[in-house]
Amino acid sequence: MPHATPPADLLINGLTIRPGERVLTRLVISKLPSGTVIDVPVHVFRSTEPGPTVLLMAGMHGDEVNGIETIRRLIRRDQLRPLCGTIIAIPILNIYGFLNFSREVPDGKDVNRSFPGHPRGSLASRVAHRFMREVMPLVDYGIDFHTGGAARSNYSQVRCQLGIPENDALAAAFAAPFTLHSALRPGSLREAAWKQQKSIIVYETGESLRLEEAGIERALEGTFRVLKHLGMLAEAPAAARPTIVCMRHTWLRARFAGLFRSHVQNGQYLEKGQTYGSVADPYGEMAVRLESPVAGYVIGLNHMPVVNQGDALLHIGVPEVRPETPAAG
């Protein structure tokens, strides 16, 4: 995908931003019942040289703080100075969720299932629409930062539709410990981007409402590598190792309700038949060992000890190549 050479002036939210300028603008979304205006701060960093426009966005799910912290650091440390092109950084898209420590907006709808949105739709739909109208037309590439939901922690991973050269290249450049092939979901940002031939990858690390320092560091380094790959940064830390690609991944779910204890670490390799934990009733009557039906890497782990039947316990990524020396990721 050839990136659009940005026009000399970039128009966003009614503002004209010239090459070389850095601007903070605020997209007004709506008002709270109290009358408080909810707006989304959008940082724009432009080089004097033409080049691609890259979106760095977090907080689509308001309780997923690792991404918010990642973008905050990039801004605070003044590390978004592109050699060419433009970086658009949005630390929190879903301000409502952030205020409420919640994934969704107050009516319970998920912004990431509400794209492309509508100006008179539900609140989530309005957030999506405002983004699609003001920001998406400018974007060539993007990284959307997430975490696991509820008490499920994701080991650092990039998710995207693989087999598309731009996505493959971005995921390889980011070089997270794992890269998952992930089909496009209806109403998601990735789907909306793809319909406009723009390449947005998702980075996931940790769980909601918990900061995970190692995952944030991997997020920062991966972002620098993507920006270097696009010619927008001169230097980036080398990846510790190439990413492990998993075309297939599957959740292991609880067959019994009770207290769940895991015997594995996030990121580790699990053999088929290996015990990964147990579920016990809380009264000392029974306990069941859990064995993995597949071999693969633990890429997501439930930290909630009280589980119902059907709850997701472990996310397993099946690597394309069986590792010679299975090791923690």
Ligand SMILES: [Zn+2]
């Ligand atoms: Zn999310």
